[in-house]
Amino acid sequence: MKWIDPHIHCSARTTDDYVKMAEQGIVAVIEPAFWLGQPRTNVGSFIDYYSSLIGWERFRASQYGIKHYCTIGLNSKEANNEALAEEVMEILPRFLPKEGVVAVGEIGYDDQTKLEDKYYRAQLELAKEYDMLVMVHTPHRDKKKGTIKSMEVALEHGLDPNKVIIDHNNEETIQDTLDRGFWAAFTIYPKTKMGNERMVEVVKKFGSDRIIVDSSADWGYSDPLAVPKTANLMLKMGIAEEDVVKTCYSNAILAYGQSGQFNESDWEQKTDADPKELFEGNSVLRGQENNQTKTS
Amino acid sequence: MDSYLSNLLKHLSESETVWFNKKMELIKAAENEKELFFSFSFVQRKIERKEVVVDQRKWFTDELVRLFFILAKEENDPETFYLKFEKLFITSDSKESIALLKSLPFYPYTKGLLNKASEGLRSNVSDIFKAVAIFNEFPQKYFNEMTWNQMILKSLFIDSPLYSIIGIDEKRNLDLNRMLCDYALERIAASRSINPELWRCVTDVSDNRIFSEWEKVFSNGNDFEKSAIGLISKRSKEQISPSYSMLSNISHEKLRYNTWDEIGEALELERKEL
Numbered sequence: 153m154k155w156i157d158p159h160i161h162c163s164a165r166t167t168d169d170y171v172k173m174a175e176q177g178i179v180a181v182i183e184p185a186f187w188l189g190q191p192r193t194n195v196g197s198f199i200d201y202y203s204s205l206i207g208w209e210r211f212r213a214s215q216y217g218i219k220h221y222c223t224i225g226l227n228s229k230e231a232n233n234e235a236l237a238e239e240v241m242e243i244l245p246r247f248l249p250k251e252g253v254v255a256v257g258e259i260g261y262d263d264q265t266k267l268e269d270k271y272y273r274a275q276l277e278l279a280k281e282y283d284m285l286v287m288v289h290t291p292h293r294d295k296k297k298g299t300i301k302s303m304e305v306a307l308e309h310g311l312d313p314n315k316v317i318i319d320h321n322n323e324e325t326i327q328d329t330l331d332r333g334f335w336a337a338f339t340i341y342p343k344t345k346m347g348n349e350r351m352v353e354v355v356k357k358f359g360s361d362r363i364i365v366d367s368s369a370d371w372g373y374s375d376p377l378a379v380p381k382t383a384n385l386m387l388k389m390g391i392a393e394e395d396v397v398k399t400c401y402s403n404a405i406l407a408y409g410q411s412g413q414f415n416e417s418d419w420e421q422k423t424d425a426d427p428k429e430l431f432e433g434n435s436v437l438r439g440q441e442n443n444q445t446k447t448s
Numbered sequence: 449m450d451s452y453l454s455n456l457l458k459h460l461s462e463s464e465t466v467w468f469n470k471k472m473e474l475i476k477a478a479e480n481e482k483e484l485f486f487s488f489s490f491v492q493r494k495i496e497r498k499e500v501v502v503d504q505r506k507w508f509t510d511e512l513v514r515l516f517f518i519l520a521k522e523e524n525d526p527e528t529f530y531l532k533f534e535k536l537f538i539t540s541d542s543k544e545s546i547a548l549l550k551s552l553p554f555y556p557y558t559k560g561l562l563n564k565a566s567e568g569l570r571s572n573v574s575d576i577f578k579a580v581a582i583f584n585e586f587p588q589k590y591f592n593e594m595t596w597n598q599m600i601l602k603s604l605f606i607d608s609p610l611y612s613i614i615g616i617d618e619k620r621n622l623d624l625n626r627m628l629c630d631y632a633l634e635r636i637a638a639s640r641s642i643n644p645e646l647w648r649c650v651t652d653v654s655d656n657r658i659f660s661e662w663e664k665v666f667s668n669g670n671d672f673e674k675s676a677i678g679l680i681s682k683r684s685k686e687q688i689s690p691s692y693s694m695l696s697n698i699s700h701e702k703l704r705y706n707t708w709d710e711i712g713e714a715l716e717l718e719r720k721e722l
Contacts, residue, residue, distance in 0.1 A: 199538060202539070203540075206541040206542075207541055207545075207573075208572070211542065211572075245485070245486065246485050246489070246535075246539040247489075247539060248489075250492070251541055252541075412493060
C-alpha cells in the first residue's frame, strides 16, 4: 500500500531511512522548515537551510523514488531572537512561491512568548497575502491552551480553517481542532506524544475525517516508519481499510493538495529515479541500486 | 532576442500570455525588486512547462519566461545587474538555477558572473552543471584554461556530452591533453571502458598503453569506439605520433560515424534509451 508522511525532517535522516521508507510504501513526504537543534546566528544560515529544502534534500529523496515537498517558515523557537527574526521575515517571500512549497510552516508557539505571537501573526498575514496553506506546530508544554490559542489567532486573522493544518494533536486537543474545522494532524513518536496504539484508539473514536498521521521524525529519537507502522497496526486492529487510507494517505492530499503544489499525479507518473544523475563524479547512491530499479 | 520572444509566445496559452505581459510591465515599472523576485518564482505556478526549440537549442517555456523577466528592467550599470542576479541566484531552486545559468549569454553584463558560472560547474546536480557546460557561449568566452579543462573532465565523469560544448575543438590545449591522457590511463589500469568522446580533445600521445588501448577497441570495440579511432587516424601523423603506424592502416569506409558530433549525438541518444 502507498503512504504519505506529511511531516518529517528528512535533512536529519540517513539514506538508510529513505531506503526503508520507500520499501514500506512511502511515496511522498513533506519536510517542514524547523529549527536545527543548534540555534542559528545569522540569516545566511536560514537562506541555506531553505535552499537545501527546495534543492538538495528534494534531489536526495528523488534518488530513492520518494517525492519531497516542504513548508517554509520561521519556527517558534527562533522567533524569540527578534533581530534575526526580522531578517528572516524579509527573505521568506523569496521562498514561499517556489515549486513544491506546500504551506507556510511549521509556525506557531513554543513557550507562547510575545515574540512568538508577533511572528506567528506576521506569518499568518504572509500566508494570506500569498494565498497559502499554513502548517501549525502546537506547543509541547501548556499544550491545550496553546493549541486553542493557535487556532483562535488564525481565525482572528481571517484564515480559512480548511487551509490550516494543526499538528501534534493529542486526545485532549482533537475535539477542539475538529470542532473549529481545522485539519488535525497527529505525530506518532516512539515514546512521547502519540504512540501507535493511542492513534488506533483516536481513529476508533473520532473516525477518519480531517485526521492526518505523520512521524515528525527528526534528529531526535523518532521513527521515520511511524506512518506505515501505524497504518499496519490500524489494519490489524480491525479499522476499515478506507479509514486507514484516509488518515495515512489521502487526507494529506486533500489538505495539502489545496496548494496546487501537491498532486497525486506527481508520484503516480514519476519516472524511475535516475541513478545516472551524478554529482562530483559520484551518485548519492554510490553504487547502490536505487529502490525503483530494485523493485522494477 | 526577437526570435526567442516570438517562439516563446507561440507556446504560451492565452491566459499565460496575459500573465506574462502583465508581469513584464509590472517588473519594468517596479521601484524595488520585490515584483521580480515574486514573479520569477511564481512562474512555476503560472506557466506550463513546454519544450521550445530556438536556434537548435532546447529550452522550456518557464526558463524563457524567467529570462525575459530578468531582462525586463534595463540596468544601466553592471554592478546593479550583478547584485540582482546574485539575489536571484542564492535563493533559487534547481529549475531556477538552471534558467539563470542557461541564460548567461543573454545578459547585458556577463563578465562579472564568472564565479557564478564556476559555481554552477561545481554543482552536484548534473542538470545545473549542464546549464553552464552545454549549448552555452559563456565558457568559451570567459573561462580560463583551468576552469575550461575541469569542465571537460567533469563532463566525462558525469556522462555529459562533449559535442554540445561550444568551442570544444577551438579551446583544445596541451594541459587538457595531458589531463585526458592521465584519465584514460587510470581507466585502462582499472580495466574500465573509456568514453570515446574523450579522444576528441586528445592531440598528442606518447604512451604506448594508449596505443594498445586504441588497437584493442578498434578490433573489439563498439561502433562509437571504432569510429573514434577512425577519426583520430585522420589527424596528421605528426600530431599524434610520427612513429606509430597502426593508425595509417585504418580504412574509414566501414566506420559508422564520420564526425565527432555524430559520435557524441549517438552516444547521448543511447544513454537516454538505456
